[in-house]
Amino acid sequence: AQSVSQHNHHVILSEAASLELGCNYSYGGTVNLFWYVQYPGQHLQLLLKYFSGDPLVKDIKGFEAEFIKSKFSFNLRKPSVQWSDTAEYFCAVNPYGNNRLAFGKGNQVVVIP
Amino acid sequence: DAEITQSPRHKITETGRQVTLACHQTWNHNNMFWYRQDLGHGLRLIHYSYGVQDTNKGEVSDGYSVSRSNTEDLPLTLESAASSQTSVYFCASSEGGVIGEQFFGPGTRLTVL
Numbered sequence: 001a002q003s004v005s006q007h008n009h010h011v012i013l014s015e016a017a018s019l020e021l022g023c024n025y026s027y028g029g030t031v032n033l034f035w036y037v038q039y040p041g042q043h044l045q046l047l048l049k050y051f052s053g054d055p056l057v058k059d060i061k062g063f064e065a066e067f068i069k070s071k072f073s074f075n076l077r078k079p080s081v082q083w084s085d086t087a088e089y090f091c092a093v094n095p096y097g098n099n100r101l102a103f104g105k106g107n108q109v110v111v112i113p
Numbered sequence: 114d115a116e117i118t119q120s121p122r123h124k125i126t127e128t129g130r131q132v133t134l135a136c137h138q139t140w141n142h143n144n145m146f147w148y149r150q151d152l153g154h155g156l157r158l159i160h161y162s163y164g165v166q167d168t169n170k171g172e173v174s175d176g177y178s179v180s181r182s183n184t185e186d187l188p189l190t191l192e193s194a195a196s197s198q199t200s201v202y203f204c205a206s207s208e209g210g211v212i213g214e215q216f217f218g219p220g221t222r223l224t225v226l
Contacts, residue, residue: 009153032213043203044156044217090155094213099144099163100171101215105155 002027004093006104013081014112021076021107023091030096033074035065038088038106047089050074083113115140117218119204125224132191134221136204144207145187146215147171147179149200156203162187163209194225 005024013019025031035047048057048065055067065076074091091104117138126132138145147159158171160179168179176198178190191198201222205215 006155034214036217043219044205046214046216049214099207099209099213100146100158100161101213103148103156105153 002102004091004102004104006089006091006107009105009107011107011109012112013109015083016080017111019076019078019081019085019109021089021091021109023074023076023104025072025074025091025093025102027072027093027095027102032094032096033065033067034092034094034101035063035074035076036090036092036103038090040086044090048076081109081111083111085109086111117204117206117216119202119218119221121221122219123222125226126194127226128194128196130194132194132223134189134191134202134204134223136187136189136218137185138204138206138216138218139185140206140208140216141184142206142216143184143209144215145181146205146207147177147187147189148203148205149173149198150203150220151200159189159202160187191223194223196225199223199225 033050036044037047038044050067058064063078067074089107092101120135143164146161148156157173159177162168162181201220203220204218207215
C-alpha cells in the first residue's frame with residue numbers, strides 16, 4: 001500500500017543539538033512534498049514545501065529539507081535547535097494531480113533548554 | 114486576511130448523540146478536507162470535497178458524513194457519536210490545481226462520553 005513513513009516518533013534533544021527527521025514515501029511518479037509543524041496547542045502550519053527545482057529547500061528559521069528522488073525521501077534537518085522548536089512535525093505527500101495529502105504519523109520533538 | 118475557522122473549539126457529548134462540527138473558510142478554495150488526529154496515527158482523512166455538491170469518502174469515513182452546499186462551508190456530522198470518535202478534528206482547504214498545499218483550521222477537540 002502507498003504510504004508515508006516517519007520513524008522515531010519521539011525525539012528529545014538539548015538546545016543547540018542538531019535535528020534530523022526522516023520521511024520516506026512509497027508513491028511512484030511525480031510528487032509534491034511538505035513538512036507541516038504543529039506547535040503545542042496550535043493548528044498545523046506549513047514549514048517547507050518542494051514542488052520542483054532545487055531539491056534542497058530552506059526556511060528563515062534554519063530548517064531545511066532535501067528531496068532525494070532515488071531514495072523516495074524528504075528528510076528535515078536543523079543544525080541547531082531551540083526550545084521554541086518543540087512541536088510535532090508531519091511529513092506529507094501529494095501525488096501530482098491528486099488534490100489529497102497523505103500524512104506520516106508525525107515526530108514529536110521536545111527540546112530541553 | 115483569509116482564514117479557516119472551526120466551531121466549536123471544544124465539545125463534550127454523549128454516546129449516540131448526533132454532533133455537527135462546523136468549518137468555514139474565506140480563502141474561496143474549491144477543495145475542503147476533514148481529518149482526525151489521534152496519537153500514534155497522525156492525521157487521517159475522513160471526507161473531502163472538490164466543490165459544491167461534491168463529497169468523497171476518505172480512509173476513515175465510517176460514522177461520519179459531510180455536505181457541501183456552498184464554497185465556504187463543509188460541516189462534518191457524526192450521525193451517532195461513539196467513544197472511538199473522541200479525537201481532535203481538523204478542517205483544511207486548498208485551491209486545487211497540481212500544487213496540493215493545504216491550509217488548516219485551529220481544530221475541534223471532541224470528547225464522546
